[in-house]
Amino acid sequence: MISEKMVGLVQNSSIIRAMFEEGKKMADIYGEENVFDFSIGNPSVEPPVEVKEAIIDIITNESPNLVHGYMNNSGYEDVRDVVAKHINKTQGTAFATENIVMTVGAAGGLNVIFKALLNKGDEVMVFAPYFGEYRSYVNNYDGVLVEISPNTVDFQPNLDEFKEKITAKTKAVIVNTPNNPTGVVYSEETICKLAMILEDKQKEFGTSIYLISDEPYRELVYDGIEVPYLTKYYKNTVVGYSYSKSLSLPGERIGYLVLPKEMDDFANIVAAVNVANRILGYVNAPSLMQRVIARCVDAKVDVESYNRNREVLYNKLMEFGYDCIKPQGTFYLFVKAFGGDDIAFANAAKKYNILIVPGTSFGCPGYCRIAYCVDHSKVVGALDGFEKLAKEYQ
Amino acid sequence: MISEKMVGLVQNSSIIRAMFEEGKKMADIYGEENVFDFSIGNPSVEPPVEVKEAIIDIITNESPNLVHGYMNNSGYEDVRDVVAKHINKTQGTAFATENIVMTVGAAGGLNVIFKALLNKGDEVMVFAPYFGEYRSYVNNYDGVLVEISPNTVDFQPNLDEFKEKITAKTKAVIVNTPNNPTGVVYSEETICKLAMILEDKQKEFGTSIYLISDEPYRELVYDGIEVPYLTKYYKNTVVGYSYSKSLSLPGERIGYLVLPKEMDDFANIVAAVNVANRILGYVNAPSLMQRVIARCVDAKVDVESYNRNREVLYNKLMEFGYDCIKPQGTFYLFVKAFGGDDIAFANAAKKYNILIVPGTSFGCPGYCRIAYCVDHSKVVGALDGFEKLAKEYQ
Numbered sequence: 001m002i003s004e005k006m007v008g009l010v011q012n013s014s015i016i017r018a019m020f021e022e023g024k025k026m027a028d029i030y031g032e033e034n035v036f037d038f039s040i041g042n043p044s045v046e047p048p049v050e051v052k053e054a055i056i057d058i059i060t061n062e063s064p065n066l067v068h069g070y071m072n073n074s075g076y077e078d079v080r081d082v083v084a085k086h087i088n089k090t091q092g093t094a095f096a097t098e099n100i101v102m103t104v105g106a107a108g109g110l111n112v113i114f115k116a117l118l119n120k121g122d123e124v125m126v127f128a129p130y131f132g133e134y135r136s137y138v139n140n141y142d143g144v145l146v147e148i149s150p151n152t153v154d155f156q157p158n159l160d161e162f163k164e165k166i167t168a169k170t171k172a173v174i175v176n177t178p179n180n181p182t183g184v185v186y187s188e189e190t191i192c193k194l195a196m197i198l199e200d201k202q203k204e205f206g207t208s209i210y211l212i213s214d215e216p217y218r219e220l221v222y223d224g225i226e227v228p229y230l231t232k233y234y235k236n237t238v239v240g241y242s243y244s245k246s247l248s249l250p251g252e253r254i255g256y257l258v259l260p261k262e263m264d265d266f267a268n269i270v271a272a273v274n275v276a277n278r279i280l281g282y283v284n285a286p287s288l289m290q291r292v293i294a295r296c297v298d299a300k301v302d303v304e305s306y307n308r309n310r311e312v313l314y315n316k317l318m319e320f321g322y323d324c325i326k327p328q329g330t331f332y333l334f335v336k337a338f339g340g341d342d343i344a345f346a347n348a349a350k351k352y353n354i355l356i357v358p359g360t361s362f363g364c365p366g367y368c369r370i371a372y373c374v375d376h377s378k379v380v381g382a383l384d385g386f387e388k389l390a391k392e393y394q
Numbered sequence: 395m396i397s398e399k400m401v402g403l404v405q406n407s408s409i410i411r412a413m414f415e416e417g418k419k420m421a422d423i424y425g426e427e428n429v430f431d432f433s434i435g436n437p438s439v440e441p442p443v444e445v446k447e448a449i450i451d452i453i454t455n456e457s458p459n460l461v462h463g464y465m466n467n468s469g470y471e472d473v474r475d476v477v478a479k480h481i482n483k484t485q486g487t488a489f490a491t492e493n494i495v496m497t498v499g500a501a502g503g504l505n506v507i508f509k510a511l512l513n514k515g516d517e518v519m520v521f522a523p524y525f526g527e528y529r530s531y532v533n534n535y536d537g538v539l540v541e542i543s544p545n546t547v548d549f550q551p552n553l554d555e556f557k558e559k560i561t562a563k564t565k566a567v568i569v570n571t572p573n574n575p576t577g578v579v580y581s582e583e584t585i586c587k588l589a590m591i592l593e594d595k596q597k598e599f600g601t602s603i604y605l606i607s608d609e610p611y612r613e614l615v616y617d618g619i620e621v622p623y624l625t626k627y628y629k630n631t632v633v634g635y636s637y638s639k640s641l642s643l644p645g646e647r648i649g650y651l652v653l654p655k656e657m658d659d660f661a662n663i664v665a666a667v668n669v670a671n672r673i674l675g676y677v678n679a680p681s682l683m684q685r686v687i688a689r690c691v692d693a694k695v696d697v698e699s700y701n702r703n704r705e706v707l708y709n710k711l712m713e714f715g716y717d718c719i720k721p722q723g724t725f726y727l728f729v730k731a732f733g734g735d736d737i738a739f740a741n742a743a744k745k746y747n748i749l750i751v752p753g754t755s756f757g758c759p760g761y762c763r764i765a766y767c768v769d770h771s772k773v774v775g776a777l778d779g780f781e782k783l784a785k786e787y788q
Contacts, residue, residue, distance in 0.1 A: 055453050
């Protein structure tokens with residue numbers, strides 16, 4: 001009786017989510033301390049103390065009907081203003097309230113922008129490896145996902161193939177940097193070239209191509225690396241941001257879209273985004289969390305905890321003979337599967353109670369994603385298993 | 395550049411939301427105390443004190459990574475369990491955790507169930523007058539909204555027309571009782587007849603027809619009236635609930651779906667709903683609010699405040715010569731427009747700084763909705779304007 005479109009989606013439901021469920025079941029069987037679940041990006045680092053303080057202060061001192069009530073579908077104006085000013089301060093941009101729309105996380109934001117933009121058959125390009133849910137977000141609005149194959153040398157996007165595959169039907173391009181699942185940050189050189197290709201292709205086809213920058217990991221970077229802010233390189237850029245990782249609030253569903261006024265058709269897109277936010281049933285981003293964000297824009301989780309996991313895991317995996325690129329950001333590490341079959345390799349890891357996600361889910365077979373947003377003890381505890389797993393193949 | 399589907403939606407964007415914006419602008423011009431904004435269902439009654447206590451206790455005493463983290467896309471199991479038991483206690487049902495899916499409000503829940511159920515061209519029936527956003531929720535998934543014309547005698551659904559209009563393509567029927575905009579509660583007799591018609595038509599066409607019960611106003615009823623719980627009358631019922639009105643938390647976007655295990659294709663629908671919740675970008679209902687709900691299932695706003703508004707407004711309008719049915723629930727009153735043209739009448743009301751919504755938005759021209767979820771002083775303050783408005787036409 002369910003929708004035909006849903007039948008396949010249910011059958012191929014997120015392998016990440018399935019492993020998350022499996023991890024909980026394994027914990028019941030083997031004991032939580034003996035299961036090493038690297039399957040899902042659920043932060044282990046606590047939200048910064050400012051979040052707790054903000055919630056208590058707001059609940060104690062602000063009007064409850066304001067805090068929990070309806071506001072404009074785009075969010076509280078004062079919150080949007082604080083967010084715009086924060087981006088301007090940290091990125092050197094010049095956004096105002098009208099450029100910010102508060103959303104139900106970045107996933108909500110992406111759905112809203114695709115609902116606003118896509119006609120049936122419009123193409124949306126992604127660079128493999130990519131977060132597999134993008135396919136559903138695009139298909140929800142009858143768009144067609146076009147994959148660019150991975151560049152497994154350094155996991156920067158494959159721009160030659162990109163250039164070839166752009167057509168008059170290309171409506172949008174998704175980039176996700178720092179990247180899930182590789183941890184790679186797209187370089188400024190990459191971004192400049194990407195922008196130039198898009199400018200050329202817009203002229204060639206007489207179209208507008210929107211660059212959708214999904215940025216939940218912007219704050220999670222290591223070794224002082226800079227993440228270019230894409231609106232500065234290409235005017236038809238929409239940024240989708242989330243506080244899920246930067247403030248460890250993934251369950252709260254709070255984020256925003258940035259819509260620069262320089263973009264083509266700005267006024268209509270803003271109006272469409274506002275309506276889409278409402279009719280998709282989000283109505284608005286959760287109200288209390290919006291007010292929390294206004295007080296916590298400068299706060300950030302303790303990235304050093306993730307860095308400690310990164311260093312230990314990367315160095316040990318290299319020592320054990322694994323092949324992987326050192327992540328510059330996020331809390332993921334994308335390791336080459338011994339034997340070449342990522343699904344078989346992820347299954348082999350389960351023998352050691354280690355859960356990792358096959359790269360096939362990210363459009364990049366032959367690799368597996370390790371989400372190291374876990375207690376450090378879990379990283380240390382899994383090392384023995386990772387070593388034995390490597391030895392099986394050596 | 396925006397989606398063709400969005401062009402019309404932007405142009406005809408919610409008149410209620412437009413008035414909400416207009417009311418704020420009028421307040422800036424005439425002073426907040428001189429504007430009587432009855433346009434939107436934004437509760438004026440504070441959330442019960444249990445909500446504040448729960449938030450502070452959770453934030454102070456529970457693990458922040460649990461409170462703000464990811465959980466199963468359907469929600470925390472303990473929360474779903476508490477919700478199921480609460481429904482069982484109050485309605486005499488027998489639901490379990492598996493029958494409850496926490497959602498981003500009722501609007502999110504309705505989008506999720508339509509995404510799960512609808513194929514292109516499937517028909518979804520509504521009884522006028524109805525909440526205008528239903529049209530978008532159905533159209534989002536390429537469904538076709540089929541309107542049943544209003545019965546303006548007592549605003550119970552027009553079941554003769556309903557029976558005639560059901561076809562092999564009818565996939566779902568939306569009911570909303572207590573009803574927005576009329577405040578009418580569908581009687582048990584109505585529900586029994588409705589269920590019987592659906593049973594007959596399912597047999598006739600060999601189909602499953604799902605009854606979608608949108609219930610944000612269940613708790614807001616007066617004079618001790620009972621609101622039948624629809625799963626007890628018809629097994630293919632899905633309940634969409636929201637805490638927006640019962641706990642005055644509309645901005646928080648928290649609600650749930652009830653999916654009875656007796657329904658046709660239960661397992662697939664549950665799986666599809668879980669996936670739809672995720673891929674539509676909700677991912678899950680806001681986590682802190684889920685945990686608040688678990689502690690506040692027995693709490694309820696002070697309905698007596700709304701009742702006081704209802705009594706004064708209804709009695710005075712009758713005295714002034716208006717024609718309307720006394721609402722049995724909700725915080726809306728649906729009044730006949732003098733002169734017959736609801737849009738002209740709503741515009742005429744603006745002369746007295748009174749904002750009300752034309753019934754055309756609810757598929758019922760000739761009437762206007764007055765949302766009396768305002769401070770009592772606003773009801774009293776608007777009476778003079780309502781009287782003068784009536785006199786213009788008498």
